[in-house]
Amino acid sequence: MPPSELARRLGTGDAVVIGLGSMIGAGIFAALAPAARAAGSGLLLGLALAALVAYCNATSSARLAARYPESGGTYVYGRERLGAFWGYLAGWAFVVGKTASCAAMALTVGLYAWPSQAHAVAVAAVVALTAVNYAGVHKSAVVTRVIVAVVLAVLASFVVIALTSGPADAGRLDIGSDTSLGGILQAAGLLFFAFAGYARIATLGEEVRDPARTIPRAIPLALAITLLVYAAVAVSALIVLGSDALAKTSAPLAEVMRAAGTPQLTPLTQAGAAIAALGSLLALILGVSRTTLAMARDRHLPHVLAAVHPRSQVPHRAELAVGTIVAALAATSGSPPSASWPTTP
Template structure:
C-alpha cells in the first residue's frame, strides 16, 4: 500500500496551507527554539567558537533540508520522515524515525513552554503559566490548521521586531563581560556547540510533517523548507555576532536570558520589555508549530498501528488529528511539571538528529527522477548527524538511548502479539 492510499485510513486532511503559511510555520518553529534557548549552552561549550559551530549546524541543517524537501515532494502526506523511512528503507526504519521525532519534539515542546513562561511571568508562576499555554495552544491546533498558520504569522512578526531591537543594541553597546576571556575553544567544544545549535534549525521539519495539508505540495514544500532555513540562518548569524559583541563569550555563557542581558546594556527599560514580549511570542510560535507537527507524525504512526489506532481519527469538521494533538498536549503538560529548560535541549537534539539520519538515508535511495539535489548532500547530512549525536552531553545521550529502546521494545512486543496465532477457545 502506498503512502497516498494510507491517507484514507482514518480520514484525509484538508490541503489549506499556502507557501506563505508553510514558511511561517517553519520560521515559528525555528526562531523560538534557537534564538532564546540554544546560544547560551553553545557559548558555554565553545566560547566564541560557537560561530564556527553555527556554520557547521547550518550546513548539516541544509543537507537535511534538501533531503527532506525532495522526499516531501515525492511523498506529500502527513508524517514526514516516518513515512519516508517506511517507503524507502522499511517499516522498522520508519518507526525509528517517527519515535525519535515524537519523543524529541515532545521534550522540546516542554522547553518552549517553559521559555515562554520564564520571560512572561515571575518565577513562582512559571510552571502553572507554561501548562496553561500548552493547554490553550493545543485547543487552537485542534480547531483547524489555518488558525495555526495565522497565529504563527502573528507570533513570528512580534518575535522579529524584538530580535531587530536586540541586534541593533548588540552592535552598538557592550557590557563589562565583553572584555573577559571566554571558555576555551576546542574542536570537541565547537562540535558540541553545533549539536546544541542544530536544535535551533530543526523547525523546517514541521513543514514536511504537514505535507498532507499543503497546497501544491510538490512545488510548495521544497520552496518553503529552503526559504525558511535561509531566513533563519541569516537571522541567527546576526544575533550571534551582535550578542558576542555586547556580552562577550564569557557573558553569553553565564546568562540564562542572553538577549535580555543585551537589552540591559542599553541602560533603558523599554528594550527589555520589547525583548521579553518577543521572546514569549517566539516561544509560543515554536510551541504551536511543534504540537501540530507531533500530532501529524502521531497520526501517520497510528495509521500503521505503530501507535494505537485511536490516534488516527481526523475531526469531521476541522480536518485535524484532534485525538493525537490532545494526547500530545497532555504529555507536554506532564513534562513541564517535571523538567527544566536546558536539559530538554540536548535530549531533543538527540532525537531530532536520529530522525534526520533516517531522512538522509532515505533520500540517498531515491531514483534520479525524484532527486532534486546531489546524493553527496545526503551522505554529508547523515555523517554530520552521527558526529553531532556523539558530541552531545552524556546525560542526553543516555536518556535518549533509554527512551528509544522503550519505543523499539513496544513495537517488538506489538508485532509478536499481532503474529500470535489465536488459541482454540478464541476461534469463533
C-alpha cells in the first residue's frame, strides 16, 4: 500500500454515526432561541426550510464523494471539477476556516463543562480527541458512537419530560401574525448551521468501504435522523414555552426544564451540550486532517504531512499538526459567548 493511501475501514453504520456526531452538536442547545426571535411562531417552517437546503447540499456532496472517493472533500471536488486553482482556494478556505471552528468548538466544550476553566478544558479536549484519532479512524467511530448515544439519550429525555411534565399547549404550534417570510428565511439561515457537518462523511471518502454505495446512503440517512431529532426538540420547546418565551431565553432547553417543573435536571442539558460539542469537535479535527493530507499530497502543504501511519492507517503527522495548532488557538483565543444556564432554586 502506498505510504499516503488510507485504508477503507468504515461501513455504512460508521459513516452514519460520524455524520450524526458532526451534526447533532451544541447548536441545537442554543439555536432555537435566536431562530424563534426571527421567525416567531414560524420557527418550524424555518427548520423545514433549513433542512430542505441542507438536503440539496448533502445530496450534491454525496454524489461528488461517490465519484471522487478520496480524502479532502471540497478541495478534491474543486480540483477535479473546476481546476487546480479553485481546488487550491477551496482547500485553503476549508483548512483555515475549519481550524478556527475547531478552536471555537473546543472552547464551547470548555464553557459548557467548566466555564471558569474553559481554556484548560478546551486544550484537554483537543489533546484527548487527537489521541483518539491518532489511534485509528475505527477508534474515532467507536468514540463518536458513544457520544451520539449519550446526546440522543439526553435529547430524548428532554422531549419526554417536556411533553409529560410541563404546562404543554399544542396551540402554541399554530403559525400566527408574529411571523413573516423574512423572519422564516432568517430563522432558516440560523438553523442551517445546526445541520452543518453532513459533508464530514464525504471528507472521509477514502476511508469508507464501497463509497459509491455507502456515502449516498449514509449522508441522507444521517440528515433525516438529525431532522427528526431537531423537530422533536423544537416542537417540545414550543409546546412548553411558546415562541415568545422561547425567543427571550439564552438557554432554551434549560428554560424548558425549569418550566416543566424539573429545574434540577438543568445540568443534564448542560452536560448534553458539552458532550455534543465534543462530538462535533472530533469530526472537525478528522475533516481538517484529511483535507490537510490531500493538500500535502499535491504539495500545497508540506509533503511530510502526507505520511500515513503503517499500523493505524491514519495521516498521523497531519493529525498531530492540526491538533497542535487547534490546541494553541484554544489556549490563547478569547472565549465565545456562553449560554446563561439557570440555577436550581
